[in-house]
Amino acid sequence: MSDDIRRNMALFPIGIVMKLTDLSARQIRYYEQHELVKPARTDGNQRLYSFIDVQRLLEIKELIEKGVNIAGIKQVLLPVGNDEAEQTVINEQSVAKRKELTDHQLHKMLKQQLLGAQRPGQVSLIQGELSRFYTR
Numbered sequence: 001m002s003d004d005i006r007r008n009m010a011l012f013p014i015g016i017v018m019k020l021t022d023l024s025a026r027q028i029r030y031y032e033q034h035e036l037v038k039p040a041r042t043d044g045n046q047r048l049y050s051f052i053d054v055q056r057l058l059e060i061k062e063l064i065e066k067g068v069n070i071a072g073i074k075q076v077l078l079p080v081g082n083d084e085a086e087q088t089v090i091n092e093q094s095v096a097k098r099k100e101l102t103d104h105q106l107h108k109m110l111k112q113q114l115l116g117a118q119r120p121g122q123v124s125l126i127q128g129e130l131s132r133f134y135t136r
Contacts, residue, residue: 010040010048011109017049021057031060034070036077 014025021028031037032047037056039047049057056077063073 007051010050012049012054014047014049017054017057020054021061023057023061028057031057034074036060036070036073 012020014028017023017028018025028037032039037049037053037060039049039053041047059077060073063076068076
């Protein structure tokens with residue numbers, strides 16, 4: 001499985017995303033309404049977020065903290081379009097993976113993704129924001 005597919009797998013419910021990003025459910029839904037993030041939906045209409053969605057929400061949070069409004073954020077972060085590389089997907093693999101993972105395991109998986117995905121000497125926005133949740 002390629003890294004892009006893995007990062008786009010719909011795994012995280014809104015509750016975990018709220019804890020990881022320190023955003024409220026209302027804020028997350030507001031950013032979705034403005035098409036800044038586009039989570040996948042289950043058959044029961046539950047939102048499921050990918051690693052990329054979490055990273056995008058942290059980028060939005062940082063821009064808001066710097067005083068950038070929604071229009072400015074839309075200019076900085078191009079809205080998620082219909083490009084498959086950017087969309088969160090629900091497929092058989094992500095459904096099976098989600099059923100077998102606990103919240104603790106999802107946190108561990110996110111930590112591994114954050115710590116292992118960077119090239120030496122690089123620190124991403126998401127890694128900097130989420131570092132407070134994990135100790136090495």
